[in-house]
Structure formats: structure tokens, C-alpha cells
Amino acid sequence: MQKTMMKKTIVTHGGKFHADDVFSVAALTYLFPDANVIRTRDGQLIADADIVVDVGQEYDSETGRFDHHQRNGAGARDNGIPYSSFGLVWCHYGLEICQGNQQLVDMLDTDLVSVIDAIDCGYVTSDDEHAVSLSQTIGLFNPTWQESDDFDACFKQAVEFATHILTRFMATAQAQLNAYQQVVHAIHHAADPRVIVLDQYLPWKQAVHDHGEQALYVVYPSPAQPSLTQQWMIQAVSVTPDSFANKQSLPATWAGLSDGELQQVTGVSDARFCHNGRFIAGAASLAGAMSLAGLATQ
Template sequence: MRVATHNGSFHADDVFAIAVLRLLHGDRLEVVRTRDPEQLAAADLRVDVGLRNDPATGDFDHHQRGGAGERPNGIRYASFGLVWKAFGAEICGSDEIAEEIDQLVVQGIDANDVGQTIVEPLVGSVTPLTVSHAIGMMNPNWDQENGAAAKDAAFLQAVGFAEGILGRAIASAQAQARAAELVRGAIARAEDPRLIELDRGMPWHRELVANAPEALFVVYPREQDWGLQAVPRVLGDFANRKDLPERWAGMTDADLAAVTGVPDARFCHAGRFMAVAGSRDGALALARQALADGG
């Protein structure tokens, strides 16, 4: 499989688009950086070059007059988004995960490439270092020797960097989807809808906050002990549906055991959102006390 993209300086848009194709085709993908019409025509796919967007012919460019369309939220497609739209679900294994990656990774890079502002500085002119900036800095400096060869070598390094980011983002989203299914099962099994017990540590916040409105606490095993954690009111918020008892705050070991009557109670965070016990029985005992606490 041969893919052609433009030569010269590169951006996150074309770099990530090629990274998508590398994830799909692996070492079978040959990358040619050129603007030569004959070489472009000979390639199986053309990315970010050619002034045409037609997946049926292998063309994924957005520089033509009128662009290549936009998403329902108004963010226009750059070449990364066009390639992802065509192949993302195949790589991820589902449309849902592909859409999640589009929101998490692709749209920000597309917006940067097409000149759409989606963040504004709150402190003077200070802005976050984005992945688009990081990719841009991988271009050779203007006075570096070897010219085109240096740019081609740097481009392949940037593609490897992007491939790693994209691969980890996909793996993380897939793991989140697996966890969501297990959390839904735990919600269904719960004897008390206020207390959810998981059989292993996993990301639970998104599923539990959205789909278990009565849940107040979660109990789960850690590497060498058991955790008890309060469910937040909303994702990303530090306010809990119910805090752990105030008298536990900041206490550890024997002091916490004395206050709770739980022999293997080990720790309660001063923020009253997490406690730790040495065993499942200990964590459940703490949870039941927390549920009964009126403070």
C-alpha cells in the first residue's frame, strides 16, 4: 500500500493522518512525500495533497475551494479527520470508540490546521502546549543542513510519535468501554443501590455517575488492600454525593481503627472522598458506617 503526502514542512494534520494508516497497514505502508503529479497518481492513497476528497478514489485533502465539510458541531475537517472518518471505526473496532477518539484527539488537531480557534488564553498570551505545537517543533530548523532529506527523516519520526499517542488513546478508550460493561454489571448486582462493589480496580466514574443516581460509595480491591471511594456529583467535580464522616478526616491506622471500630482501617483522606482498609470486610464495614452517618 503506497500513500503520498506533500513534501516540505509537516504539520500534525498530515502526520497523524499517516499515523492512522500506519496503524491500519503496519509495515506494508509505503510513504512517499511529493507534489509530483505522476507520483501522486501512482499512489494508492493521497493525503493532504491533490485538492480532492473522495475516499472511493483514495483522496483525502481539504485544501480545495470550499473545504471538505464540517462536523455537526462546526469543526471543519482537515485531512486527519477525513482519514479518521474513513478508517477510524475499523481500527477501533466500533463506531462509538472511533467517535470518542475523534472528540479527544482528532477534532482539536483538525481545528488547529484549518484555523478554527477552540481555546482562548485566560492569562495574558499564555497558551497550552498542544500536540499540534509539539509536532510542529519536530520540523528541522530553517538553517539545518541536508534540507529535504532532513525533513523526510523528521517526518517519519513525527509519524512514529503520533502513532504512539493515537495507539495509546485507542487502547485507553477500548479499556474504558470494557470497564463500563463491568461497572454496569456491578450496578445490576448491588444489594444496596447506594453501595457498589467492584471485583477489581477499574475506571468507574463515567459510568457510575451517569447511570447509578443512587450510588454514594464504591468499594474495590487495590494491589494490597481495599479502597472505599465517594461518588462525585458530576464528573470532574470534587463535590461528592455524600462525604465520608467528618470525624474520619485525615486519620490513619490505629487512630482510624479506634474511631471506626474496624481493626484494619488504614487511612481516610482529609478531603473525605477516599478511605482504605486492609480487607474487603474492612472496606465494606467502613462503607456501611459511612452510609449510616448523618454528619
């Protein structure tokens, strides 16, 4: 990525930190890698800064002020989730960070930014009191009362961690978008709209649900590990992307069979297995998997 090379002074509050200010600084230093980050509540340093996050009780994107602690906060999304400093920063800089890709911006807002905002603003709590959220994980970087660690040094460690998490979210979301486009292309060019063939493994469920109305099965090569021989899979399309119910399960006579038994029943010489749940089967070759697909769609 070609990052914006501008010397910026970024100010956030000192002392104990949370996920919103940590991720705000992570996003900003990703965009402005040479920025000088100051943690303070000194009014003059705040006034002189180019960008201020999570302190100052002011939200004005034009002047680089991104706080949400003022009376009545700093607004909320259409779904009701309030903005924390991270959400405000993302609204203003997300498109630049994502190189103009609005879909990527929106995906990260849904999967990462709004989640942190909601927790920081007390909008949601975990359904499982024992679950550890990303916000809680960031909080663990703060020194405990029994430790003499410097808050600023711990904050720096937390920002490094958050930067890695942010970049992985971006990479994962971009991969999902790329996969979606390739799967849609495969759907539109399928010889039989009931059987979608992918030449490499891709996350396919959402795209098939959205665009493959007639699709019953997806054929793809398994993600092979170096120690394993690659095989081709045929998987039933579920009713919805998250459902365990198939639009059409594989034949009942295949259930739980493998190798010779499955080969005898199907007549496919390199058939390898069929799951007892009849949602997935495998063969050693593409031709074998396509033969299984042909039998399943008869």
C-alpha cells in the same frame, strides 16, 4: 489486530509537515503496514497514488483523495469543527482501524482527531499561550532553519511517534469502554445500590454517574505497587464525574484520622485512614472497607 495486507502507494506533500498529514499517514500505515509513502507535489505521482492526503485539493473517499485545502474546504462536523486530512481519513478508515468498534471510533474522534483538525484549520487556539499541544509537538520534528536535516527523514520520525500516540489513544479508549461495561455490571448486581463493589480498580466515575442513581460510595482495591501493601478503598461518589462535591461525604468524625485513632472511632480493626476532605478512606481488607461503608450509610 489482523491488519489489511495490501500494497498501497500513499502520497502526501513534501517539505514542512503538520500534525494532520503526519497522523493521516500514521493511521494509514497502521492499517496498511507495507504501504509505500511518497512525499511530493508532483502532479503525476499524485494522480497515480492509491491514497492521497493533504495535497491535491480534492476530497473523494471513493478514489482515496483526502485533502481539505480546496475552496470551501471538505466539510465540518455537526459541532462545527472542520475536517483536516486526518479527520477525512478517520471518517473513511477509522472503523476498519478500530475493528468495527464505532464507540472506539467516536471516542478517538472526540479526544484526538477533532482536536488536531480544529488546530490545523484554525478553528481553536490554546487557552494558555504557553501550553504545548500535540500538534505543536509534531511540528517540533521539522528541522529548523539552522539544521540541515532531511524533511522526509524527519517526517518518518514524526510518523513513528504519531503511530505510538495513536495506538496508545486506542488502547486507553478501549480500556475505558471495557471498564465502563464492568462497572455497569457491578452496579446492576450490587447487594446495596448505595455501595458499588469492584473486585479490581477500574475507572468508574462516568459509569456510576450514568447508571448508579442511588450510589453513594464505591469500594475497590487500590492499584498496589510492588513495594506497597494493597488496601481497599471506599470513595464517595461525586455529584458529577468532574465535581469535588460529594453526594454524601464520609462521616465528619472520621476526617483526618488514621490507624489507631480511626479504628477507635469506627470500631473497624484494620481501618487505615480517612482523608480530611472526607471523600476517601481505606482499610487493609475488603471486609474492613465494607464495614466502613456500612457505617457511612447508616
